[in-house]
Amino acid sequence: MLNDTTSSDVLTVDRNATLTLGTDALIVLDEGLRDRRRAATNCCGLLPGRGGSKTTRAIPFYHVLWAEVVDFNVTIRYARLTGKKSCRVGTVSYGVADKAHAEPWVERLLRKAYPAGTQRRRRFKVLINPFGGQGYALKLWEEEVEAVFAAAGCVVDVERTAYRGHAVEIAEKIDVDAYDVVACASGDGLPHEVFNGLAKRADAGRALRRLAVVQIPCGSGNAMSLNLNGTDSPSLAALAIVKGERTPLDLVAITQGREKYYSFLSQAIGIVAESDLGTESLRWMGSLRFTWGILVRLLSKTLYPVELSVVLDSDDKRGMKEAYRQAVSEHQAAKSKQLPSSTHADSDSDHHEDPTDETPPSPEPTLQYGTIASPLHPAFQTHDLPTLGNFYVGNMCWMSPDACFFATARPADGKMDMINISGTIPRATGLRMLATAGDGTLIDFPEVSYRKVLAYRVTPRMHATPSKSRGLISVDGERVPFEPFQAEVVRGLGTVLSRRVALYEFDGVEV
Ligand SMILES: Nc1ncnc2c1ncn2[C@@H]1O[C@H](COP(=O)(O)OP(=O)(O)OP(=O)(O)O)[C@@H](O)[C@H]1O
Incomplete structure (x- = not known):
């Protein structure tokens, strides 16, 4: 960690301590700290272990949130891990005699803490759904998140949503130049509304590129945070958001009846939709309710017949996995080649990045394959699926902490990952699929049809459902009418923040 340090990397501070900029960490060497700790320990009558x-x-x-020199004191605020699933704000503060040396040193530290692609002191519009998840969103914001944003010098403007659809209205009217990020302290429902509010504006194209939409995980479904922040812990997500890079995200344009709206996460008919929407009464179970819902329906072998038309990109599973591995290699190569952050001009101040300064305001894009109301475009291939059990389309890998359905999904690959599974597969096979849902191997089951598609039209056959009841369709975890709809991916239309940009957070899973 201390490789190649030069004298300008070292700051000598009071109490004979030194602060050194290492390769990937700030090293605090403080002999006095040991003596002070000993004194404190002896005060309590407990002898310290020798040399311990x-x-x-x-x-x-990555954990350094802010640093500054004020009145001959250097203060560094950082995210202090307090277990595997949370962090708190910690502070290091020392006196400095040589302010002229300390100030450039602090600037060097900040350049390492906020490398190219990140931005200091972001301006946040924070939306809190007071009823998200088990109703703790406000508490989680106040106790775990607010302090992290404040320590990083971020500017926040907080508003609670008061009713369903409120976040759509807020995003539709928001001053896109006054903020850098809209952060939703919620489940996946609020980000869905914010994307759709931005898409309704006359300047939709610019608004969707200008404002990053992020999730502070406070709901019962927190897939957005799992995929982009790599966690469903609110405090660790706050750190990931403060340090996240702007990332283009594919959005899926959906037309249904006379409606047009966007999906950022998933669309489902059949077992997954029923497990999500049909288990509202089990909210107390948290994310486990989805697994429970799937299990119950799997064992009953329910069928959800549909007619499906797709514009196919690929049905070659091996090729999809190879393309994903290639993207991982490219990401790793790009990271290792990255210029030292201190040479990047765009990370050296708190200026507010505007990727759209040169972009004229534009309406949302026109669709290449028409809408549900148009005749079927010739690029579609149509199949009748009378025994379908699971129709699931995803734009992200993880749908819950223990379910990685779409192992090859990438944020802006311009493709949707589509899974079809027959409802007639043996129960034992279904259970094996469920048991391995967390390791990303669903794609490997021969019983799973896994395709990359550019567009699709699906017509559910409601008369054929065994229960004679109308079925459920879920878009981003929200219920939509049980009617035909058409979907088309719009590459990179939305903007989010993430650590990897080209990839979702996907540690521990081999594709
Ligand atoms: N004050 C409010 N009262 C009622 N509903 C609200 C309010 N604020 C937001 N909502 C709605 O709550 C829905 C679910 O929100 P969210 O995704 O944040 O929570 P969740 O716990 O993950 O919910 P779900 O599991 O139903 O997706 C959204 O559709 C949103 O419009």
């Missing part, structure tokens, strides 16, 4: 006190601390640059 640490005098060196490494704070990864």
Whole structure:
């Protein structure tokens, strides 16, 4: 961690301590700390273990939230991990004699803490759904998130949503130049509304590129945060958001009846839709309710017949996995080649990035394959699927903490990942699929049809459902009418924040 340090990397501070900019962390060496800790320990009558006190601390640059020199004091605020699933704000503060040396050192630290692609002191519009998840969104915001944003010097403007659809209205009217990010302290429902509010504007194209939409996970479904922040912990998500890079995200344009709206996460008919929407009474179970819902329906072998037309990109599973691995290699190569952050001009101040300064306001894009009301475009291939059990289309990998359905999904590959599974597969096979849902291997089951598609039209055959009841269709976890709809992916139309940009957070899963 201390490789190749030069004297300009080292800041000597009071109490004979030094702060050194290492390769990937700030090293705090403080001999006095040991003595102070000993004194404190002895005060309590407990003798310290011999030589056990640490005098060196490494704070990864990723965890450094802010640093400044004020009145001959250097203060560094950072995210201190308090277990695997949370962090709190920690502070390091020392006196400095040589302010002229300390100020450029702090600037060097900030450049490492906020490398190219990130932005200091973002301006946030924070939307809180007070009824999200089990009703703790406001508490989670106040107790776990607000302090992280404040420590990073971010500017926040908080508003609670008061009714269903409120976030659509807020996004439709928001001053897109006054904020950098809309952060939803909610489940996946609020980000869905925000994308749709932005898409309704006369300047939709610019608004969707200008404002990043992020999720602070406070709902019962927190897929957006799992995929982009790599966590469903509110405090760790806050850190990921503060440090996230602007990332284009494919949005899926859906036309149904006279409606047109956008999906950022998923569309489902059959077992998944029923497990999500049909288990509202089990909210107390948290994300487990989805698994429970799937299990119950799997065992009953329910069929959900549809007619399906697709504009196919690929049905070659091996090729899809190879393309995904290629994207991983490219990402790793790009990271290792990245210029030292201190040489990047765009990360050296708190200026507010505007990727759309040169972009004239534009309406939302026109669709290549028409709408549900148009005659079927010749690029579609149509199949009747009388025994379908699961129709699931995803734009992200993880749908819940233990379910990675779409192993090869990438944020802006311009394709939707589509899964079809027959409802007639043996129960034992269904259970094996469920048991391995967390390791991304669903694609490998021969019983699973896994395709990359550019567009599709699906017509559910409601008269054929065994229960004679109308079925359920879920878009981003929200219920929509049980009627035919058409979907088309619009590459990179939305903007989010993420650590990897070209890939979702996908540790521990081999594709
Ligand atoms: N004050 C409010 N009262 C009622 N509904 C609201 C309010 N604010 C937001 N909503 C709606 O709650 C819905 C679900 O929100 P969200 O996704 O944040 O929570 P969730 O717990 O994950 O919910 P779900 O599991 O139903 O998706 C959204 O459709 C949103 O419009």
